[in-house]
Amino acid sequence: MSQPPLASFGPPQNAHAHIQLVSVMRRIPVALALWLASILTPLAADTLHIIHTNDFHAHIQANKTDAGAARIAAFASQVRRESGAVLMLDAGDAISGTPVSSIFEGEPIFELMNLMGYDVGLLGNHEFDHGIEKIGTFLDIATFPLLSANAKNASGGLIADAPYWLGDLGDISVGVIGLTTPDTPSLTTPRGNEGIAVLAINEVLPDLINTLRPKVDVLILLTHLGHDNELELAKAFPSVDLIIGGHSHTLVAHPVKVGTTWVAQADHYGKHVGLITLDVDPNAEGRAVRSLSGGLVSADELTALDPEVDALVNHYESQVAERVNQTITHSTRAYSSDELQPILEHMLKVALQADLGFYNRGGIRDSLPEGPISARMIWNIEPFGNSLVRLNIKGSDLLILLSQEQKLHHAADSIDPDQRYDLATNSFIGSHAKLAFGDSVTLQDTGLMIRDVLISHIKDRGLP
Ligand SMILES: [Zn+2]
Incomplete structure (x- = not known):
């Protein structure tokens, strides 16, 4: 050589x-x-x-x-x-x-x-x-x-x-x-x-x-x-x-x-x-x-x-096809993962009639295309099987939680550090908040899968 x-x-x-x-x-x-x-x-x-x-x-x-x-x-x-x-x-x-x-x-x-x-x-x-x-x-x-x-x-x-x-x-x-x-x-x-x-x-x-x-x-x-x-x-x-x-x-x-x-x-x-x-x-x-x-x-x-x-x-794939290949809506445009964050947060908030929804950006694992939207696409966005949780949290703790996001979270400016908030989020965020803040938060797990909540919301009301 x-x-x-x-x-x-x-x-x-x-x-x-x-x-x-x-x-x-x-x-x-x-x-x-x-x-x-x-x-x-x-x-x-x-x-x-x-x-x-x-x-x-x-x-x-x-x-x-x-x-x-x-x-x-x-x-x-x-x-x-x-x-x-x-x-x-x-x-x-x-x-x-x-x-x-x-x-x-x-x-x-x-x-x-x-x-x-x-x-x-x-x-x-x-x-x-x-x-x-x-x-x-x-x-x-x-x-x-x-x-x-x-x-x-x-x-x-x-x-x-x-x-x-x-x-x-x-x-x-x-x-x-x-x-x-x-x-x-x-x-x-x-x-x-x-x-x-x-x-x-x-x-x-x-x-x-x-x-x-x-x-x-x-x-x-x-x-x-x-x-x-x-x-x-x-x-x-x-x-x-x-x-x-x-x-x-x-x-x-x-x-x-x-x-x-x-x-x-x-x-x-x-x-x-x-x-x-x-x-x-x-x-x-x-x-x-x-x-x-x-x-x-x-x-x-x-x-x-x-x-x-x-x-x-x-x-x-054939074993999961029936469960995930159904079309749940048609989308008139594509959504990037970043664009999906406030949309998914809104869906969680509506599901629990909470004050706020929070969906960590890192947990949004895919984007959505224009055209037919299948349940599979929602599974790809939320592959983890997290459940929907209600987190009662002090504003100051919530601001710490939001500060973990890579980009400034859109809700951060409107949070009052002294207020308490009823937050709809996923069990990943909920369990880490419990570890971080202990008794100052209360955590209630609904047992509902996040992806099922999203799929049923989209089936009923489509995408914005
Ligand atoms: Zn990794």
């Missing part, structure tokens, strides 16, 4: 040609095969290919923008056929986002991921959506390890299969360390997750790097921390070769180089799949990774379908 030694860090030599190829293949799917052929050196002992996804959120069905499980599987098979060492990684939040995941509590997603060929997965925050007992079921179903070095149960034990994965791919030894966002306890339902702790990265990572770095040619962090945090991590731990990230749903068109470490993330919902190629010299004195190139392949370029995965997707 005539690659420059690793010490001379600059853009990879083929970066420009690579970008051109990628922009060409965005227009011509046929070019995908050519691109693959150009970067996949058949059976080269010193080349490692990494396929990666993150924040798939159970988007197992193909549609206009999402590749779907069967097309990602066919892509992975194609890469494996055309090259030697391939590692397929998922960076967490594989579940929660569609009716199949909600109704079957995430389990089908891991069955599908087995067939799709994943080698290593990660616990994101959403893997905790059904409580840690259910994570035990996920670990049983998955035939590949699910990692997290920093997620601990109430007795301080590891929740995941393992903190890291070690393996040899041809002559190349690889280590993958899994890290879950420390924000998980505040991002997930407290029910079923009592006593969990997700440790700060600095509490676990330095020791793991000291242990693994001397043993491997390629050291990868598989992380669910968000792109900005992952860039910071690259700065702080320069002996890491590559960070495969997730959580912020960021489209990172090409891996970003920070010092001596590359940082990648592949969008979300299977809209893109990441493919990275590393040239590795296992006999090198210092760092074995000599160069890295790669980028994202978009869903519309993935046309082949894996029949076995497709059959399993259809098996599960």
